[in-house]
Amino acid sequence: MPPVLVSRFTATSCIGRGLDQTLAALLDRQSGLKQCAFQDIDISTWVGEVDAVDDEEMEPELRDFNCRNNRLAQLALRQDGFAEAVDTAASRWGRRRIGVFLGTSTAGILQTEWAFRRRDPVSGCLPADFVYAATHSPYSLSDFIRRKLRLEGPAMSVSSACSSSAKVLASAKRMLDAGLIDAAVVGGVDSLCATTLYGFHSLGLLADGPCRPFSDDRKGISLGEAAAYLLLERMPDSPDGDAVLLLGVGESSDAYHMSSPHPKGLGARMAMEQALSSAGLSPASIDYINLHGTATLNNDSSEAKAVAGVFGATTPCSSTKGATGHTLGAAGALEAVICAIAIQHDLMPAGPEAGLRDTTTGIQYLMSNQRQRVSHILSNSFGFGGSNCSLVFGRSA
Amino acid sequence: MTLISAYLEGIGLLGPGVPDWPQGLAILAGQTPYQQQKTVLSPPASLPPAERRRASPGVMAALEVGHKACAMAGVRPAEPASVFASSGGDGRICHAICSALASGDTMISPTQFHNSVHNAISGYWGIAAGAMTPSSVVSAHDGSFAAGLLEAVMLLGSEQRPVLLIACDSDYPQPLHDARPVPDTFAVALLLTTMPHPGKTIAQLSFCGDTLFTDAEVQPMDDHALETLRQSIPAARCLPLLQLIARGEAGRVVLDYVNPPRLAVDVAPCS
Numbered sequence: 001m002p003p004v005l006v007s008r009f010t011a012t013s014c015i016g017r018g019l020d021q022t023l024a025a026l027l028d029r030q031s032g033l034k035q036c037a038f039q040d041i042d043i044s045t046w047v048g049e050v051d052a053v054d055d056e057e058m059e060p061e062l063r064d065f066n067c068r069n070n071r072l073a074q075l076a077l078r079q080d081g082f083a084e085a086v087d088t089a090a091s092r093w094g095r096r097r098i099g100v101f102l103g104t105s106t107a108g109i110l111q112t113e114w115a116f117r118r119r120d121p122v123s124g125c126l127p128a129d130f131v132y133a134a135t136h137s138p139y140s141l142s143d144f145i146r147r148k149l150r151l152e153g154p155a156m157s158v159s160s161a162c163s164s165s166a167k168v169l170a171s172a173k174r175m176l177d178a179g180l181i182d183a184a185v186v187g188g189v190d191s192l193c194a195t196t197l198y199g200f201h202s203l204g205l206l207a208d209g210p211c212r213p214f215s216d217d218r219k220g221i222s223l224g225e226a227a228a229y230l231l232l233e234r235m236p237d238s239p240d241g242d243a244v245l246l247l248g249v250g251e252s253s254d255a256y257h258m259s260s261p262h263p264k265g266l267g268a269r270m271a272m273e274q275a276l277s278s279a280g281l282s283p284a285s286i287d288y289i290n291l292h293g294t295a296t297l298n299n300d301s302s303e304a305k306a307v308a309g310v311f312g313a314t315t316p317c318s319s320t321k322g323a324t325g326h327t328l329g330a331a332g333a334l335e336a337v338i339c340a341i342a343i344q345h346d347l348m349p350a351g352p353e354a355g356l357r358d359t360t361t362g363i364q365y366l367m368s369n370q371r372q373r374v375s376h377i378l379s380n381s382f383g384f385g386g387s388n389c390s391l392v393f394g395r396s397a
Numbered sequence: 398m399t400l401i402s403a404y405l406e407g408i409g410l411l412g413p414g415v416p417d418w419p420q421g422l423a424i425l426a427g428q429t430p431y432q433q434q435k436t437v438l439s440p441p442a443s444l445p446p447a448e449r450r451r452a453s454p455g456v457m458a459a460l461e462v463g464h465k466a467c468a469m470a471g472v473r474p475a476e477p478a479s480v481f482a483s484s485g486g487d488g489r490i491c492h493a494i495c496s497a498l499a500s501g502d503t504m505i506s507p508t509q510f511h512n513s514v515h516n517a518i519s520g521y522w523g524i525a526a527g528a529m530t531p532s533s534v535v536s537a538h539d540g541s542f543a544a545g546l547l548e549a550v551m552l553l554g555s556e557q558r559p560v561l562l563i564a565c566d567s568d569y570p571q572p573l574h575d576a577r578p579v580p581d582t583f584a585v586a587l588l589l590t591t592m593p594h595p596g597k598t599i600a601q602l603s604f605c606g607d608t609l610f611t612d613a614e615v616q617p618m619d620d621h622a623l624e625t626l627r628q629s630i631p632a633a634r635c636l637p638l639l640q641l642i643a644r645g646e647a648g649r650v651v652l653d654y655v656n657p658p659r660l661a662v663d664v665a666p667c668s
Contacts, residue, residue, distance in 0.1 A: 001555075042503065096610060096658070105514065105515070109491075109495075112491070112495055112573075113495055113498050113499070115495075116495040116496060116498065116499035116572075117498075117499045119499070119572060124571065124572055125572050125575060126572045126573070126575065126576055130576055131576075132573070132576040132577045133538055133577075136485070136576075136577075137484065137485060137536070137538050137577075138485070138486075138515055138536040139484075139536045139537050139538040139541075142537075143538070143655075146655075152657065152658070153610070153658075154544075154547065154610065154654075154655070154658070155537065155544075155655045156535045156536060156537040156541075156544040156548070156655075157535065157536045157537070158533065158534060158535055158536075159486070159514075159515030159516060159534055159535075159536055160514075160515070160516040160519065160532075160533070160534040161514045161515075161516055164534075167533065167534075170531075170533075171533060171535075171548060171551065174548075174551035174552065174554065174555050175547075175551055177554070177555065178399065178401060178551055178554055179399040179606060180399065180551075180606060180609070180610075194498050194503070195494055195495075195498070195505070195510075195513070198498065198503045198504075198505045199494075199505050199507075199510035199513070200510075201503075201505075202504060202505045202506065202507050202510060203507045203510060203511070251531035251532070251533075252529055252530070252531060253479075253519070253520075253523040253528060253529050253530060253531070253532045254523065254529070255475075255523035255524055255526070255527050255528055255529050256523075256524070257524070258511045258512065258517065258520050258521070258524075259507070259511040266529070267529055270529060274531075383514075383516070384511050384514045384516070384520065385511075385514055385516040385517060385519055385520025385521075385523070386520055386523055386524075387516055387519065387520070387532065387534070
């Protein structure tokens with residue numbers, strides 16, 4: 001199948017609003033993680049919180065959608081002229097020919113958590129201002145963005161935990177390949193909430209300091225929040241020389257365990273191999289791998305085995321979650337945007353300084369940023385339930 | 398113009414007053430009157446004992462219809478790629494977690510937490526069926542069935558292997574029930590193939606690029622109780638499609654999707 005043009009992209013996470021700040025943080029190897037001071041959460045952990053999300057104001061006609069997840073979604077949509085680029089695409093293709101496919105793991109569940117804290121003491125009812133469809137529902141995110149962008153084509157949310165916003169690129173590519181749409185707004189938004197913070201805490205997976213993927217002293221994940229969008233379009237006859245392309249997608253299921261990856265990384269390996277095959281590339285042509293790299297021992301070990309099995313020990317790779325935290329359902333799209341930045345700026349980002357690397361993994365983990373031409377990147381996203389997705393990005397020339 | 402076809406070879410169905418597809422077929426074909434009853438759920442034999450004991454209504458219903466659709470089509474459950482469509486995640490777990498957090502109890506059960514993900518059913522299907530194939534997990538509120546059907550047909554085209562669509566929704570306890578009044582569990586599974594198999598294919602489903610996204614209205618079910626069922630559980634928005642199939646009729650059916658557009662499917666019986 002032909003490549004798909006990534007004609008515009010943007011990301012907002014704890015390392016920055018939009019591309020300039022995100023690039024600067026990657027170049028400086030900064031981390032946006034801080035000691036958790038989110039609402040009244042009482043856990044000793046570090047999180048990647050986006051500043052001033054709650055300052056966002058909703059248009060009156062979209063006030064039902066007012067929740068932290070949609071406020072973050074709106075804040076990010078304003079960056080880098082993304083909404084304007086979608087408008088331009090809409091005038092070229094038509095509003096019915098543009099899909100909206102967004103990933104989220106928890107959507108606006110923070111709103112539901114607070115609604116339960118505001119139940120009527122006598123009747124037990126939730127407060128009257130709680131609107132399920134516009135905040136709690138996984139589709140609330142796609143519905144909100146589709147309304148903000150005034151698009152009229154196909155739409156859905158994908159909610160497959162931490163692979164959600166990688167898999168939306170696969171779904172969009174299929175629909176583009178089938179000729180049902182000419183463009184798609186894809187991406188992911190997930191925001192901090194008590195369910196995921198206390199949930200990962202109860203699983204014993206949260207680090208008490210900033211997460212250190214693939215370090216020899218890693219102690220678990222740091223949660224973050226992010227919103228990232230990519231505008232995918234049918235491939236033009238003569239794309240710009242530095243245009244970023246989505247070349248291939250690969251998906252698989254572990255069929256192993258709900259919250260532990262396959263110990264040998266079998267599902268991860270299948271996803272990577274399928275992504276390469278769909279892109280028509282050999283492992284040797286991949287210049288850099290953006291790892292899922294959550295910084296739990298199990299996840300890192302399983303992914304390293306899978307990567308070493310497909311690529312051997314020489315392909316440079318790194319996880320950027322030490323900078324952004326694990327943004328769950330937004331991670332796939334956030335890291336897709338980081339891949340697009342890497343291609344356009346000849347950068348292989350190493351992530352923040354993180355002490356000694358785990359040298360037992362048999363992969364070429366980057367110890368420092370590399371500045372060199374990056375033609376092909378593979379990005380991994382794996383989630384609970386054994387949901388795996390790998391994406392391959394490239395450049396047009 | 399784009400014309401995409403899928404061949405329906407297996408159906409699984411379970412809902413209030415609809416214990417399986419053969420009885421659903423009789424009801425939808427007008428041979429048996431529909432009588433609403435609580436959905437009868439059974440623990441999935443295909444899961445290991447610990448997972449079986451903890452299986453939620455959604456997992457029980459989805460696994461049952463999925464296995465039945467595969468058996469009807471004569472397809473090994475590990476073989477198809479899969480699509481899971483659901484309006485929301487597990488309502489009881491969501492209630493339990495939000496209630497505990499509101500009462501200041503922050504020790505969430507690890508099992509409840511990993512079962513709270515929207516793709517829990519996909520994960521359990523993978524484990525039960527031994528399926529390592531791609532699995533999509535989609536949601537479009539009341540249009541989730543149509544979103545899943547469209548995703549399944551797209552996956553069929555790219556994977557060139559059978560695709561199992563499972564749409565499933567279950568009820569929330571109070572107080573969430575007031576905000577999202579889904580009354581019971583409903584699950585439907587469709588096993589789709591890229592090529593027809595004479596004697597096995599039930600119907601051809603076609604999607605015409607010009608008309609599949611439509612402003613046309615959904616034709617309500619003739620039977621008032623079935624129409625109530627269709628409107629009250631998102632997965633039951635499949636009923637107009639199943640009715641055409643049950644009656645062995647050819648025609649175009651319009652399904653609720655992201656209104657607008659709705660999704661138009663052309664159905665042609667094959668047996």
